Amino acid sequence: MTVLWAERALLPGGWAENVRVRLSAAGRIADVIAGAAPEGERVGLLLPAMANLHSHAFQRAMAGLSEAKGPEPRDTFWTWRQIMYRFLDHLTPEDVEVIAALVQMEMLEAGYATNVEFHYLHHRPGGAVYDNIGEMSARIAAAAARTGIGLTLLPVHYQFGGCDGRALGPGQARLGTTPEAFARLVEAAEAAIAGLPDAGIGIAPHSLRAVSPEALAFCAGLRPGRPMHMHLAEQVPEIEEVRAAYGLRPVEWVLETLRPDARWTFIHLTHMTEDETRRLAQTGAVAGLCPITESSLGDGIFNGTQWAEAGGRLGFGSDSNIRISLTEELRTLEYSQRLRDRARAIYATRASSTGRVIYEAGLAGGAAAAGRETGAIAPGLWADLCAVDLANPVMEGRAGDTLLDSLIFAGHDGLVRDVWAAGRHVVRDGQHMDRARIIGDYRACIRRLQERL
Numbered sequence: 001m002t003v004l005w006a007e008r009a010l011l012p013g014g015w016a017e018n019v020r021v022r023l024s025a026a027g028r029i030a031d032v033i034a035g036a037a038p039e040g041e042r043v044g045l046l047l048p049a050m051a052n053l054h055s056h057a058f059q060r061a062m063a064g065l066s067e068a069k070g071p072e073p074r075d076t077f078w079t080w081r082q083i084m085y086r087f088l089d090h091l092t093p094e095d096v097e098v099i100a101a102l103v104q105m106e107m108l109e110a111g112y113a114t115n116v117e118f119h120y121l122h123h124r125p126g127g128a129v130y131d132n133i134g135e136m137s138a139r140i141a142a143a144a145a146r147t148g149i150g151l152t153l154l155p156v157h158y159q160f161g162g163c164d165g166r167a168l169g170p171g172q173a174r175l176g177t178t179p180e181a182f183a184r185l186v187e188a189a190e191a192a193i194a195g196l197p198d199a200g201i202g203i204a205p206h207s208l209r210a211v212s213p214e215a216l217a218f219c220a221g222l223r224p225g226r227p228m229h230m231h232l233a234e235q236v237p238e239i240e241e242v243r244a245a246y247g248l249r250p251v252e253w254v255l256e257t258l259r260p261d262a263r264w265t266f267i268h269l270t271h272m273t274e275d276e277t278r279r280l281a282q283t284g285a286v287a288g289l290c291p292i293t294e295s296s297l298g299d300g301i302f303n304g305t306q307w308a309e310a311g312g313r314l315g316f317g318s319d320s321n322i323r324i325s326l327t328e329e330l331r332t333l334e335y336s337q338r339l340r341d342r343a344r345a346i347y348a349t350r351a352s353s354t355g356r357v358i359y360e361a362g363l364a365g366g367a368a369a370a371g372r373e374t375g376a377i378a379p380g381l382w383a384d385l386c387a388v389d390l391a392n393p394v395m396e397g398r399a400g401d402t403l404l405d406s407l408i409f410a411g412h413d414g415l416v417r418d419v420w421a422a423g424r425h426v427v428r429d430g431q432h433m434d435r436a437r438i439i440g441d442y443r444a445c446i447r448r449l450q451e452r453l
Contacts, residue, residue, distance in 0.1 A: 001030065002383075002423065003040025007390065008403065010047050010356075012376045015400050019046065023383040027198060027423030031379050044390030045403055047359075048376050049113035049419055050326060051150070051366030051384075054229070054267050054288045054317025057100040057140065058121055061446060062087045063322040076298060085171020089125045090452045093139050096121065098445040100143035105432045106324040108149055110413040113384035113421040115149050116317065116370050118204055118229060118267070120156035120175045122185060127173030133181070134188025141192040144199065146434065148426035150384060151196060152370040154204040154229050155189045157182040157219055159211050163245035175206075179218045186222055198382060198422040200371050202227035207234075208242050208250050213257065220258070227265060227371040229288065233276075234268040234299055251276035260285045265315070265369040270300035277303045281312025286365045290319035291332035301336045305346060315365030330358050330408050355404035387418040389430075 002023040009019040011032065020036035023029060066083045091099075104115050117140050123129055132138065137153060144151040158175040161168045168176045177185060186203065193199040205211040205219045207230060220228060233239060233250045242250045251272050254260060262284035269287050272280070281287075289302055297320070307314065316329045334354055337346040347361075348354040367375030374384045388403075389395065394411045395403065407415060419427035426433055 001025065002425075004043060004046065004385070005036065005038050005040050006043050006046035006387070008045050008399075009034075009377060010404075012378050019377075021046065021377060021383075021385070023420070023423045025423075027383055029377065029379050029381050029383050032377055043387035043418060045388040045395070046377065047111075047386045047388060048363050048374070049111060049384040049386040049421070050316065050359075050362050051114035051116055051152075051370040051372060051374065052107050052112040052317050052326075053116045053265060053286070053315040053366050053369035054290055054319050055103065055107075055115055055117050055321060056120070056319065057103040057115075057117060057143075057321065058088060058091055058096055059084065060103045060321035060324075061091075061095070061099045061449065063320070082171065085169075088121055088174060089171065090449060091121065093130070093135050095445050095449060096136055097139035097143050098441045100140050101146050101438050102442040103321050103324065104143055104147040104149040105435060105438050107318070108147060108419050108421065108427050109416065109430065109432055110324055110326045111386045111416040111419060112326055113150050113386070113419060114152065114366070114370050114372055114374065115144065116152040116154060116202070116229075116366075118154050118156060119189075120158055120204075120206060122155075122177065123174045125174060127176055129181075132188060133185050134192050137185070137189040138192040141196060141199070144193075144196055147432065147438070148421055148424040150370070150372060150374070150382065150421045151193060151199040152202055152227065152372060153189050153193055153199065154202040154227070155182070155185050156204040156206050157211055157215060158206045159215055160209070163209050163241050165212065179215050182219070183222060198372075200226070202229060202371060204229040207231040207238070208246075208253065209238055216258065225263070227369055228263050229265045229267060229369070232266040232269055233271045236271060239271055249273075249276065251280055255279055255283070262368060267317070267319075268294060268299060268302070270294060270302055272303050274303070274306055277306045277312075278310045281307050281310035284313065286369045287312060287314040288317055288369060289314055289329075289333055290317045291329050291336060292323050292325065293319035295332060295336075296320065296322050301340050302333070304333060304337045305341065308347065313365045313368065314361050315369050316362045325413050327408050327411060327413055330355070330362065334358060353401035353405050355406075355408040356401040359404050359408070383420050383423040385420040386416055389415050389417045
């Protein structure tokens with residue numbers, strides 16, 4: 001049994017000192033005792049580690065390739081998407097596994113313990129199915145076996161090129177599934193993760209523009225009780241297309257037709273009215289926010305103040321993986337609200353500081369989105385833990401909520417010293433256990449890709 005001892009720790013009841021945490025051989029938290037004498041492995045600040053609730057791993061390899069001016073008068077999400085489609089046509093299963101390993105390693109080093117992978121790259125270039133329809137899912141699982149990260153795999157159903165049911169475009173051929181093929185894909189994905197003791201499955205209809213209403217109902221019935229994820233209300237043209245096809249805005253249609261509950265995670269939600277914000281928040285669904293990517297793609301600003309006032313849940317993901325930084329995701333959310341509202345400490349309450357509110361919100365929302373028993377330092381939960389260096393000057397003299405405020409707003413991910421995912425000690429002294437080999441494999445992969453691009 002592994003024993004950790006922390007000078008300070010964030011427990012469900014608040015801050016505690018001299019905390020002993022014992023981890024079972026199965027990767028669960030066995031017990032937690034505050035005010036204990038030092039023993040075992042000693043750390044400074046011990047936090048529950050968050051789940052990264054939205055990732056497209058392969059996009060990490062195209063980070064930095066879409067910042068030049070394109071041929072269109074104005075570059076937008078839609079012009080970026082065309083670059084992404086051209087890029088993915090060159091990826092092999094071996095490439096995807098290597099890229100996913102780098103992404104998962106960087107997530108762990110940033111303080112995440114779980115990768116919720118919104119996985120839609122399924123087929124060969126041109127759309128032909130691999131001999132094993134779950135080949136690409138197996139590559140994500142193989143990367144997780146190598147890195148030790150917790151994994152929730154979300155196979156994505158991508159049916160049409162738009163709400164009118166038009167065929168997928170050339171760049172989308174590798175993504176496409178019929179409902180029947182998608183059911184087989186989910187089974188193959190479950191087989192791929194079967195060897196990972198703490199991995200789970202979820203279902204992800206891509207978006208209202210890519211999946212028919214009938215297929216949405218089919219998807220919801222595939223794995224009852226498991227997480228459901230979908231992009232929603234990300235872009236203004238998407239909202240206009242859905243309203244033209246269905247007579248309602250996307251969030252309105254979802255509320256009236258899907259009747260979502262706490263099982264659902266909706267990604268981005270950057271364009272909601274006040275009424276949509278309030279009503280969707282009250283369903284218990286999680287808002288899956290990716291502030292770095294939303295900034296990169298010019299998506300817009302999430303209606304965070306009203307979502308919080310309505311009691312809405314939220315979590316954080318790295319989406320395009322242009323940059324993987326837990327502290328920056330949280331900071332960017334808060335700063336976006338400050339810039340829009342021209343105020344400060346937007347998420348703070350009378351009881352808790354800004355950093356603590358958004359960190360604890362991300363823990364709870366991420367755990368729900370992952371369908372994973374995690375999100376707190378409490379007996380019975382997975383031992384998903386993150387240790388932060390208190391010797392860093394940024395943390396000097398800090399106590400209570402100012403520990404998280406200093407980490408998020410004045411610090412950086414380099415303050416993360418150790419990470420455990422389901423009890424696996426995968427990051428030590430700030431570096432992943434297999435860092436050198438993962439980076440070497442990734443560099444070789446990128447060189448091969450550059451020759452094909």
